[in-house]
Amino acid sequence: MPDARFQPLTGFRDFAPQEFALRAYLFGTWRKVAHRYGFVEWEAPTLEATELYLKKSGGELPTQLFRFVDQGERDVTVRPELTASLGRIAAAYQREYTKPLKWFEIGSCFRYEKPQKGRLREFVQFNADILGEAGEGSDAELIALAIDCMREFGFTSDDFVVRVSDREVWLRYAAEHGVPEEKTGDFLAIIDKFERDRPEVCQEKLDAFGMKRADLEAFIQNPPAGCSPRYEAVLEELKARGLADYVKLDLYVVRGLAYYTGLVFEIFDKGHSLRAIAGGGRYNGLVATLSNGAVDMPATGFAMGDAVIAHLIEACPAARALRDAAVKPDACDVCLVLAAAEMRPQMLALASSLRDAGVRVDLPLSPAKMGNQLKRAEKIGATYAVIVGSEYPDLELKNLATRESRKTDIEGLLTELMPEAQA
Amino acid sequence: MPDARFQPLTGFRDFAPQEFALRAYLFGTWRKVAHRYGFVEWEAPTLEATELYLKKSGGELPTQLFRFVDQGERDVTVRPELTASLGRIAAAYQREYTKPLKWFEIGSCFRYEKPQKGRLREFVQFNADILGEAGEGSDAELIALAIDCMREFGFTSDDFVVRVSDREVWLRYAAEHGVPEEKTGDFLAIIDKFERDRPEVCQEKLDAFGMKRADLEAFIQNPPAGCSPRYEAVLEELKARGLADYVKLDLYVVRGLAYYTGLVFEIFDKGHSLRAIAGGGRYNGLVATLSNGAVDMPATGFAMGDAVIAHLIEACPAARALRDAAVKPDACDVCLVLAAAEMRPQMLALASSLRDAGVRVDLPLSPAKMGNQLKRAEKIGATYAVIVGSEYPDLELKNLATRESRKTDIEGLLTELMPEAQA
DSSP: OOOTTSOOSTTOOOBOHHHHHHHHHHHHHHHHHHHHTTOEEOBOOSEEEHHHHHHHOOTTGGGGOEEEEOTTSOEEEEOSOSHHHHHHHHHHHGGGSOSSEEEEEEEEEEOOOOOBTTBOSEEEEEEEEEESOOSHHHHHHHHHHHHHHHHHTTOOTTTEEEEEEEHHHHHHHHHHTTOOGGGHHHHHHHHHTTTTSOHHHHHHHHHTTTOOHHHHHHHHHSOOTTSOHHHHHHHHHHHHTTOGGGEEEOTTOOOSOTTOOSEEEEEEETTOOSSOSEEEEEOTTHHHHHTTTSOOOOEEEEEEEHHHHHHHHHHOHHHHHHHHHHSOOOOOSEEEEESSGGGHHHHHHHHHHHHHTTOOEEOOSSOOOHHHHHHHHHHTTOSEEEEEOTTTTSEEEEETTTOOEEEEOHHHHHHHHHHHHHO | OOOTTSOOSTTOOOBOHHHHHHHHHHHHHHHHHHHHTTOEEOBOOSEEEHHHHHHHOOTTGGGGOEEEEOTTSOEEEEOSOSHHHHHHHHHHHGGGSOSSEEEEEEEEEEOOOOOBTTBOSEEEEEEEEEESOOSHHHHHHHHHHHHHHHHHTTOOTTTEEEEEEEHHHHHHHHHHTTOOGGGHHHHHHHHHTTTTSOHHHHHHHHHTTTOOHHHHHHHHHSOOTTSOHHHHHHHHHHHHTTOGGGEEEOTTOOOSOTTOOSEEEEEEETTOOSSOSEEEEEOTTHHHHHTTTSOOOOEEEEEEEHHHHHHHHHHOHHHHHHHHHHSOOOOOSEEEEESSGGGHHHHHHHHHHHHHTTOOEEOOSSOOOHHHHHHHHHHTTOSEEEEEOTTTTSEEEEETTTOOEEEEOHHHHHHHHHHHHHO
């Protein structure tokens, strides 16, 4: 446990090397799967002009900003999410790329919220978006990417579900039930909170529209066949990919933010014990809004946070086993051990030769007893200890896992280690 | 060129995928060399309590902060550098790691400065530090790491030099020339600006100490033999590593910040046309200061920024060639081309099989002409196009570089592509 006297700010995290290794495992998995899907990586500035977020938002976001006036009197915000920057950057660079753009990003976001399990003030999001493509093929491609990230972490359809919904179904429902167009947002907000509000609170809100909660519940539980041709199209695509088992139509989902325009989805653990693992949807008008109408591109995307995933991995034995195999201390391939102080120059030359060949090498930085040197080699997770003594250039190679030792020399060492160096 | 209407804040950068690829090359090179040296990665929060920086600083830093009061009335700062967080985190976690700690970090820092060539308001630093080891072996290990990063980028001793200095030499000089102890900082500040101040300005400052600029210049140009045993020790270590050609003793260097305690160094391009490429040194008292005396660890470290390196690579043909070989668009191994619309489910199944095998695959998300599909395959840098037509499961494999085509099937494709997928 870290010393409690030296903590970061509330809701922020330190990543000492052990914590960093888990982070690198999450990032590496996201990156690997995104690359398999032909997505390319981008990054946004950490600070943006606040107006960029105000243009876009909706929901609680504007109240959760780390927002301030900088030394040049600019109203700036430490980014709470990436979609606003994506819209701006895609508008600026879209002429240089062939459409559709398949872009992903992995980076920190900042929200002033009350920290709790799975919710932090600085957290990392994996964002994947497809811009310049309006068809359901791109919604399916994104949902498949999200599912394959989960599979790569070791989760199966027993562990999570993708709840897919279609805002158009609710817009049509609203229109058919006499909701005035300017009140549509309020109506969607009721659906958004349908599961979380106490029934009487929900009914009270619905009274304004002359609706009964029970009728809505029945509609959600048994949506009319064919109510969402979009969902049917996505399901067909996912079936062909062998991924149909992971999704269901779930009209409880509408997503809080105002800018979503069609299919939306959220991923939850099957026990629904945690916050959403990921969420996203189509936001066709947003790039035009962010570029003041100059660039209009249909778009769809999702974000997956690091905190909820980390908890879920901990709770799932198969995912935990994969993680533990990946997140192990292995600071180096070879730890050099100096058995004769006068051989230090030779040891340093050997270190340089090995490192130039790509081998990861640690060495004693000051005189130390052999026992202590060997102890360090084990603690930092070295694969081998190589003992440099007065018999140099003869060396002793010690496998720290099997404890076997044998004589070798520089040539032999390089031959032995090159496969490791390549890995 | 990006559309100028959609810019980030002054001094901040957008990384569209092409710009990101360069960034990934820099980060990947730093990471690779740091791993070879047995360093492990860590990361700090992006925001810290402002007092952490005020405790530590000196120099201009306190005037350059992105500092504000958050919604919880905390005085917070978007991190201007990493050493303060490192000291705090090392103090918190040091009991869990075997000493010395060899830690590196790659991340954004933020300073409110006037943007110019090689200087930005959000920039990335590669930080490498060794904590818990006081000997010159650790200074040499860090300088060797910095040199090997430069070599890995393709630079030689014709391109850059590591200017190593020793604050102790100046402290002794000051004591021997009657500088009162409380004025030592002022004296070091004069040396720090020696090269940049006009001679008469420098002399005016030196008048306060009754010193002649010419005497100091002579001392710097011909430092007395043996004036820095520390430098001699580091030079011996670097000689044994074959890296002596990259360094020189250079007493012009003292580093601005107050907390350095011994050897300090800066890396410059040989033409000295740019700001420092890297800088660092020993800061033995800082961890104790940051932990209010609770944890005392000797420490040495350096930081290398991304902006100056990027300019220097551009100016050096060998480095540029390495960069251009690494930074190429290659969004995928295979771009699937659908020649018969009714084969879409088969194409999607094929995509899933290939992706599950680790192959990077792009595919048409909506109906498109074959010519346009092939054009996209080339533009995104795919290695192969695989044409899925009515002869499925027979496929056509087209090498987009050689333009050769041949018939294959799924088995053949997987065999063909698996080596690529492993890479």
